[in-house]
Structure formats: C-alpha cells, structure tokens
Amino acid sequence: MNVVTSLRDLLTRNLRQSGIYIAFVAIVALFAVLTKGVSIGPENLTNIVLQYSYVLILALGMLIVIVAGHIDLSVGSVVALTGAVSAIVVIKHGGPWWAGVLAALAVGLVVGAWQGFWVAYVGVPAFIVTLAGMLLFRGLTLRVLNNISLSPFPPEYQKIAGGFLNGILGGNGYDVFTLVIAAIGIAGFAYSQYRSRQGRLKYQQAVEAMPLFVAKIVLVAAVVMAFAYRLASSRGLPIVLIIMAVLIMTYSVVTTKTVFGRHVYAIGGNLNAAQLSGVKVKKVNFWIFVNMGVLASVAGIVYSSRSNSAQPAAGNMFELDAIAACFIGGASVSGGIGRVGGAMVGGLVMAVMSNGMQLLGIDQSIQQVVKGLVLLLAVAFDIYNKRRAAAAR
C-alpha cells in the first residue's frame, strides 16, 4: 500500500475510534490554552495520573463487561470494600502492606465470583445483580469500618499510589530513570509493531506503507517522550503509572488476541450465534465478573493508598466514571463493540476535563453538567454512527 491509501485506510477503519482521539487532543489543547499551559505542566500531568488512575483501572474491567453486553454498577462499592478490608489488615491489625494488598485482591475475587454466579448461572440480569451489589458491598463497607474512616496507612502502602521511582540513575534537574524507562517502553513498542508487521508480511497480508509505519512509531515515541520528560522534570515515574501500563498492555492483549477475548466479543455481538458456535457462555460471563471484581480491588488498593485512608463513602459514583469512560471511548451500549484504547482515552477525556475545570476554578455544579453533556453527546455520536453504518449496509 502506498502512503495515501494506507493513511485513508487507517482513518476510515478507525473512524469510530479516531473521533474520540481527535476530541481528546482538542480537549487537551483547549485546557492548555485556557490554563495558560498549567494543565500540561509537569506537576499537573503527574497529578492527573495519580488522581484518575482508579478510573482507568476500573474502565479496563468495565469495558469487558460492557462489550459482553452487561453493566456493573457495584464497582464503586467494591472499591470501598476492598480498600476497607486492606485498611483493617494493615492499619487495625498492623499487618504488612502486602498482606493488605492480598486481602483486598482476595475480597475482589470473591465479590466477582459472587456476582458472576448470579449473572451467569442463575441468569439474573447484571444490572440487577450489580445494583444489589452496590448496596450490599457498601453496607458491608460500613459494617467492617464501623462507620468511621481508618487512617493513616504506613508509608510503604502509601507508596503504591503516591510513590515515585526516581533518582535511581541520578539526573540533572530531571530524573534519568524515568526517561530510560520511557525509552525502553518505546523500543519495546517499536519492536512489537515491527514484529507484527513482519508477521503480516510473512502471511502476505497488506501492511501500511513503510513511511507511515515509521511516522506512527515516531509520533508515539514523541508523545511518550514528551510526557516522560514532563514527569522526569517533576517527581519522576509514578509507581501507579507502571501498574497501569502493565494492566493496559495486558488487557489490550486479552481483548484482541486471546480466545477469551474473542468469546467476550462474540457473546456481546450475537449471543445466539455465540452459543451455537460452542462458546461456553455461562463460563465466560462468570469470569468476566470475576475479572471485574479483581480489577475493582486493584482500584480499591490504589485509591485507599492515594487517599491514605479507608472511608465509608469511598468510591462513590466511581462506577459511573468507569461506565462513562467506556461509552465515550466508543463502546456500544448494546454490546459487542469497544476497545481498551478507546476506553482509556475516554477515561482520560473525563480526567483531563475534570482536572482542567478544577484548575480554572469552575464550580463543581458546572463540572457535573459538562461531564454529563459529554457523555450524552458521545453516545449520541455512537448511535448516529451506527445508523449511518446500517444505512450503508
């Protein structure tokens, strides 16, 4: 393919997704201008990562839930419950930080299995199961916390969400280690892209033109390095960013390259057809919710670590942020469509908007209005797109 056709191919193929990428860039640019550069300053970028990481982590699990045609309203409560359990172990009983983490993960697993059981094997709609879960786990949170906050966590635990890896390689005003990690990441990305290109060539499939391929990698490298540079000149590489990077990569692979991922999309796209193709629908649905439970517990750990406490009201409305992230990122309300990349950008759109409006000192009430409108318009766009696709059929 030559540059023009492969560029056109890239754009049309990803139109559904590229809309949100363009919107994201526009929003970032808008707030950069409005805040006179503060919003993309090193300190603030670091803040965004620390502050909104839990939304992105939840959105990863939520994306799979939504693609399979379900919904999970309970994640906010599960974040609270897992954070609370962790606090009980670490703060109340003086356990080590990792014991708190393990306890939280275990609770997340059990919660997921519980909800998965009702959805998959009893056949109660996920909306109901997780609505019940929302009440149930919030109630349990209040119960285990005895209605009071627990704090503070020991420093090691706080480091999970608030810690930085820096100074390991020294630096002159900025952290060399961060830059090195970013460079390694870019090299890894370039190599995996190259390998998949070679794989496609080996199978004699069309690949994008070489200049475009290089341009793509250079663009990604530039963005990542710019971001890394900003982080490096602030506090260094946040630990939570590493956790998130690993999770995002893992779930990109899970959704696009595994049999499990395929089954999720098959169930969401056409349940009947999936069933008649031998997909074990119940089993897949069960594991979707187990996965969501575990990711909610990860978010619970990160959030409790960041807020340095376990509060009875923690995680309130988190489910809505995660759901909104998926839909803004192009996931289909009726299931079967949605990508990890889209959901992450969707989450970042929410994050950058909230953060930007906070920087501008916009009233909380207006912030909510704006976020609501963005969600509505994003889904309206999705429906419009679908109708257009149906007309073209």
Add this chain to the structure above:
Amino acid sequence: MTSPILQMQSITKTFPGVKALQDVSITVARGEIHAICGENGAGKSTLMKVLSGVYPHGDYEGTILFEDEEVKFGSINDSEDKGIVIIHQELALVPYLSVAENIFLGNEQRGAGGLVDWNKTNAEAATLLARVGLDENPVTPIGLLGVGKQQLVEIAKALSKRVKLLILDEPTAALNDTDSEHLLSLLRHLQGQGITSIMISHKLNEIAEIADSTTIIRDGRTIETLDMRGGTITQERIIKGMVGRDLEHRYPEHTPSIGDEVLRIEDWTVHHPTQQERVVVDHATLDVRAGEIVGIAGLMGAGRTELAMSVFGHSYGSRISGKVYLRGREVSTRTVSEAIEHGLAYATEDRKRYGLNLIQDIKTNIASASLHKLSRGGFVNGNEEVKVAEQYRRDMNIRTPTVSALAGKLSGGNQQKVVLSKWIYTDPDVLILDEPTRGIDVGAKYEIYTIINRLADAGKAVIVISSELPELLGICDRIFTLSAGRITGQLPRSQATQENLMELMTKEKELVR
C-alpha cells in the same frame, strides 16, 4: 354476485436484490372466505403486508381498491380505520394483561376525564367474547389461556375494530384439531354476519373444507384463482398449482458415492421449551450416510428446525429424549461444544439472528467455532486466522474486497458462504444445513448447491432442511418428510415427487393422536 370488496391490481414489491411480488393481482368477493396458498417464501405474507399497510403506499407498485375506492395506506392504523385487520401467525398479545385489556389495547375505552372506563371495557369485552364463542372472564390474564383461545381473543380484538375484512396468517398452524375446528366454524359464522376473510394456510384439507375461492401464489406471481364452491377442486389440484415449475438446470449435476452410515438419530422426542407438555418432535428416527445428501421436508411448524437444533447441543426444547449414534457409537450432544467435538455442524436458517456476528468481520466469524485450531495457550494467531479466511474466501467465492469487512455488509448469499465456511472449518462429519438458500438469489443458490455437492463428495454426511421442495428434489439423494413433529415417510430421490412429498408433509394428525 355483489361487487368485490377488495381488488389488488398488479402489485409489485421489490426488496434489495429480490422481487418478492411481481404483478400480483387478487380479487376478493364480498362476504367470501378466500384462501391464499403457496409454498413458503412464495410471497403470501408480503402480499398481506402490502395490503395492511406494513409496507406503506409508495413502497410497492400497483393499486389497491377497497370497497371500490382506491386506498393508499401509510401504516397499519390506516388500514384498520378502513376495517382491514390482520392477525399474524405470531399472536400480538401481551401475556400479562387481561383479555379485555388486550382486546382494547391501543383503543382504550375512555370514560370521564380521559381515564380508562374499566366497567365499559370489561362489559364490551364480554360481548365480543360471546360473539367469538369464548367463555372466559374478561379479566383473566391472557397468558393463562391456551393458544386456541388466544387466537379467538385476537379475532374478538379485530371485531372491536369493526372489521370488514379479516386476514388470518396461518391461523391454525399452532392449534390442535378441536381448536382448529372451532376456529373454522367461527369464520363461517362471521361470514354469516357479513365479514369477509382472507386466510393464508398450508393446511389444504382445511382450505378445501372452508374456502369459497383459493388464489395460488408461486414465486411472487399469482398463478390462478380457483373457485372452490361445488367441491370439484381437490387437494391434489391445489398442490399442482403450488409446485408446478420446471426443475431443469437449476441444480448442478451430481453423482453420489454413498458410504457407511455416519449419523443415526433414534426415537428423538423434544418438548416445547416453555409449554413443556407440548410435543414438538415426536419419536423421530432418521439416518444419513457418508457422501449422502439427505433432505428433511416439512411445512412451517412441522418441527424441522426444532429437530435439528435439539440434536445440535440441545439448543432447543426441553425434556429431550432419544439417542444419537455417530458411526454406530452412541454419543452425547448435550452441549454445543460436545456436538462440535463429535463432528456435528449446524448452519442455522436464520443467519442474522443465530448464525453470524454481524458487527464483526468475516475472518472472526469464520474462526468463531474453531478458535482452538487457531490458538496456542489461549492466544489467537491473528495472521493464521487471516490466512484461513482468505483460503475460504477463494474456495467459497465469497465476494468481498477483504476478509476484514463486516459480515453485516455482505449480501445474503455471501453471508451464507461465511456461515458455511465457519462450519466447514470445524471439519465436521455431519453438516445440518437449515434452509441453506433462504433469501438468496438464484445465482448464489447454484453456488451453494455446488458447495453442498462438494461436501458430499468429500465424504461428509449432509442433511438439508428446506421448505422448497424443488430444491430438495434437485439436490438430495433421499428425503424424509416431517409432519407435526413426526417422520411421516422417506423417499429416495428416484421415487420422490413434489406431489407425494406434499401429501406426506400434510399427512394429518390422525396418525399422531
């Protein structure tokens, strides 16, 4: 004779790529019971949808005269205002609402202040129920009534709309003999009150019994209208009109080489998934050999799909009993994955609802039933997947620029090829193809037949379920007939004719009950 109540003149209705109706004309005399006959897919239902305004004026060509006046319906409401009411095969009742509420649904009896007047509603409903001879309390939830009684409620509902022309689509398909009898006598009774009826039916004995005239539709054209009064028209005469068409060159030549038995189904009995006392498939026994193409003929509602789907991983029905033998060995096909493992494949009659993930691309669909072949350690090899899909694109001649195109964007014929590819890729021993050419144009049909022959030549056992008898006669080596869930006969191709198949397919229930 008075002037006709309805004249439909030169109706032509096209769907993208298909002419469903071509220059169809039909005249219905006032006060008669007019039957419309034709094979499945001949265009009967389309014609009725044109008449009732489901396809609005402008969507079709031709004119409709109702009571000597040209009508141009924009919707069902318009036709109902004129007194034309259609009762569909799938009843349009809300199960949790009462009989009276259902009758007046959308036409609520208002009292003071626009509120529903329940006394009036229930009283009028009782009157209407009396007119259709149904002795039920109007406040009974309709879900508690049997199908036969629900059918009567539908008619009561039609009466409440001051119906002049009542259209019934397969009214007795789901009814037992007593209920059918009751319904037919009710139609005759209503005829006495001046109500004209159009009845679409497959049950030729009923038509012979009740209809004053019969119009036969075939391949979207009116063939003839027969005057049934005087009783000179036999069922055989109607069948001849329904099926008469030439069979030459529509099916590829094929010389079968038939081997050992691959699949045998014995004593297979299936009950309805929710109405568990209803038998849908009744002690069916059939077999198919390697390299053989076996047809299953049956009218709509005979249990063809239900038989196939219940065998394929118990995907339909409840209280399933019977045995499945593969190469002489009894196997369990309780789940779809078990069925696939044992070498069964089932390509559904409804591609869009049960066969394909329309919002995914071609390659994903082809791979979807055999991901284990493409994956190692749970990871799918996407490149291998493309290679496989490309292979099938060439072999099956799927017309698409790329295997990354969405399945939903393909034409019916190409979608069917994707479905077949998906199942062939599972490397089955037995392929059950349910209506493999439904909604496909003639050219693509020929290609599908060629593929089916190729599969048989490769030693697969193929079962073809079809409502089109010529198709079965054209491609099958042996044909089973199914009527009311029972296998009523099997004929080798050499002995089968449309007439004797149709006779076996309509063989009535006296054998059953």
